Amino acid sequence: MVQKTDSSFPAANPADLQGLDGLLEVWRKSLFMALRVALPAVVQSYDRAANRATVTPAVTSLSGSGQTLTLPQLADIPVCTAGGGGFGASFPLQAGDTGWLLFCDRDISLFKASRVISPANTNRLHNLADAVFYPDVMGQISVSAQDAGKAVWQTLSGGVKVALGTEGVEVTGDVSIIGNLSVSGNITAANVSASGDVTAGGISLKSHVHGGVQGGNGTTGAPQ
Numbered sequence: 001m002v003q004k005t006d007s008s009f010p011a012a013n014p015a016d017l018q019g020l021d022g023l024l025e026v027w028r029k030s031l032f033m034a035l036r037v038a039l040p041a042v043v044q045s046y047d048r049a050a051n052r053a054t055v056t057p058a059v060t061s062l063s064g065s066g067q068t069l070t071l072p073q074l075a076d077i078p079v080c081t082a083g084g085g086g087f088g089a090s091f092p093l094q095a096g097d098t099g100w101l102l103f104c105d106r107d108i109s110l111f112k113a114s115r116v117i118s119p120a121n122t123n124r125l126h127n128l129a130d131a132v133f134y135p136d137v138m139g140q141i142s143v144s145a146q147d148a149g150k151a152v153w154q155t156l157s158g159g160v161k162v163a164l165g166t167e168g169v170e171v172t173g174d175v176s177i178i179g180n181l182s183v184s185g186n187i188t189a190a191n192v193s194a195s196g197d198v199t200a201g202g203i204s205l206k207s208h209v210h211g212g213v214q215g216g217n218g219t220t221g222a223p224q
Helices: 014-018 020-033 109-114
Strands: 038-047 052-057 074-078 098-103 131-135 151-154 161-165 168-172
Touching (some): 038 131, 052 098, 074 131
Antiparallel strands (some): 038 052, 038 098, 052 074, 151 161, 161 168
């Protein structure tokens, strides 16, 4: 449930109300106090299947009399994720994660339900109920000096990462591939192991045979 916004005039010097300029200034401040644009927020819970979060605004508000108002917890907030063209990025948000609430110009409830062009369901503007959430680690990520000039996708600690530089891609951490791997070029490795067979030039590593077998110091023929 969205808390009602305090719409009282901000505290002002009574003398300011004697002239038109003073009245307009008090009206302007009152208008902006009721206008929602953006706020930092903290995740309370996250439904990854629905991509909706429950979040708490991390900055309090002020009433016209200067009283501190704690903004309500907001539920069913769409989480913004980069994506398009059949691709998208998804993060396993957890309680305590941070980000930014942006408040839409108009009521987005019908669009949230249908994801098609929809009319505004009410006349509300920049309302708490029409927020969307952008996750942001807010400086908690630690990028190593060697990756300073690279685009990096990593865990916050940097223990697992993919670093994209002008000369190539560097992966730190174990890699699991589900599917086939095609390589155009050479593979260099300290050790190679396989649970199945390895074929090179059409010859099986597990079942190949050698001709020309003989005792002594002789050598066999090539594998076949």
